[in-house]
Amino acid sequence: MTQTSTKTIYSVRPCTFVYIVLIALTVVTWLIGKAGLAGLDIALTVLGFAMIKGLLIGDYYMGLRNVKSIWRWVIIIWLVVPGALITWAFVISS
Amino acid sequence: MVKNLNRPELNKPAIPGPQLASNQGGPHIETGRDALQVPLPPAERKYPPGDLALWVFILAELLVFAVFFSAYAFTRASHVELFNTYQATLDTNSAVINTLALITSSYFVMRSVAAIREDKSQQCFHWLLAALAMGFLFLVVKSSEYVHHYDAGINLRTNLFYMFYLSLTFFHFMHVIMGMVILAAVAIKAKKGGYSANDYTGVESGASYWHMVDIVWLILFPLVYIMH
Numbered sequence: 362m363t364q365t366s367t368k369t370i371y372s373v374r375p376c377t378f379v380y381i382v383l384i385a386l387t388v389v390t391w392l393i394g395k396a397g398l399a400g401l402d403i404a405l406t407v408l409g410f411a412m413i414k415g416l417l418i419g420d421y422y423m424g425l426r427n428v429k430s431i432w433r434w435v436i437i438i439w440l441v442v443p444g445a446l447i448t449w450a451f452v453i454s455s
Numbered sequence: 456m457v458k459n460l461n462r463p464e465l466n467k468p469a470i471p472g473p474q475l476a477s478n479q480g481g482p483h484i485e486t487g488r489d490a491l492q493v494p495l496p497p498a499e500r501k502y503p504p505g506d507l508a509l510w511v512f513i514l515a516e517l518l519v520f521a522v523f524f525s526a527y528a529f530t531r532a533s534h535v536e537l538f539n540t541y542q543a544t545l546d547t548n549s550a551v552i553n554t555l556a557l558i559t560s561s562y563f564v565m566r567s568v569a570a571i572r573e574d575k576s577q578q579c580f581h582w583l584l585a586a587l588a589m590g591f592l593f594l595v596v597k598s599s600e601y602v603h604h605y606d607a608g609i610n611l612r613t614n615l616f617y618m619f620y621l622s623l624t625f626f627h628f629m630h631v632i633m634g635m636v637i638l639a640a641v642a643i644k645a646k647k648g649g650y651s652a653n654d655y656t657g658v659e660s661g662a663s664y665w666h667m668v669d670i671v672w673l674i675l676f677p678l679v680y681i682m683h
Contacts, residue, residue, distance in 0.1 A: 380562045391551035394681040404682040422565045443521040450528030
């Protein structure tokens with residue numbers, strides 16, 4: 362009698378996992394706003410969350426993680442450059 | 456035979472139906488009603504998904520928003536008190552609902568692309584409809600915010616903060632409408648069976664534009680509503 366190895370997969374698609382992370386970071390950001398937390402460190406943490414979310418959308422939803430050229434960096438550069446300028450503006454105003 | 460450099464999988468003979476991990480050998484994989492099928496990883500590409508011309512357009516849009524965001528941040532640096540005072544009048548509940556709506560719509564759009572890659576045209580159509588519903592929710596919530604501001608006598612001339620807030624969010628609002636028009640056109644074509652596993656550049660193009668609209672909001676939300 363031949364035995365067959367049978368395996369059932371109850372996996373979550375990576376994009377679904379990314380979706381859960383995006384929702385979680387959004388809710389945390391909102392709670393920070395509701396709590397009225399302020400200051401440079403809080404502002405930059407919230408900005409960091411936004412940049413992570415943008416990176417996840419670019420990589421997993423736009424599919425840029427599979428692109429092997431300068432196009433791979435389009436969203437990353439777009440997040441980093443304005444992110445750096447916003448950081449600079451908040452640092453000089455704090 | 457003319458080779459497609461962006462999608463090398465098109466240069467191979469067409470295989471009917473989705474490619475599943477169970478086709479790869481190894482242990483037999485049972486895919487029951489609740490079990491998820493595991494698609495093969497997408498091939499590496501030289502160019503981003505969708506029409507390259509649209510990506511040039513997306514880059515131009517992103518550049519405009521980057522300038523807008525930087526202008527907001529540096530103007531705020533000179534008027535911190537004013538910006539903090541009037542930022543506190545904004546409704547963060549509406550903003551978070553809109554953020555969740557756009558993230559969810561992006562997820563649905565991504566699923567529509569996954570569906571058409573598996574040659575499931577009707578499934579693609581249904582995911583796009585769900586994404587459009589989320590886009591509509593965004594428009595309703597944002598419109599109600601605008602009505603509230605209008606009733607309170609707030610406009611572009613009220614002060615510097617509201618000038619930035621209204622122009623930034625309305626500029627983005629117009630992009631949401633544009634994205635919904637594109638998604639609706641893609642959905643109609645998908646409904647008619649206009650896309651297949653061998654021809655879905657249109658779906659990817661629409662999806663890329665919509666994700667751009669989502670990414671812009673993901674920065675706009677904390678910058679205008681939360682950070683102070």
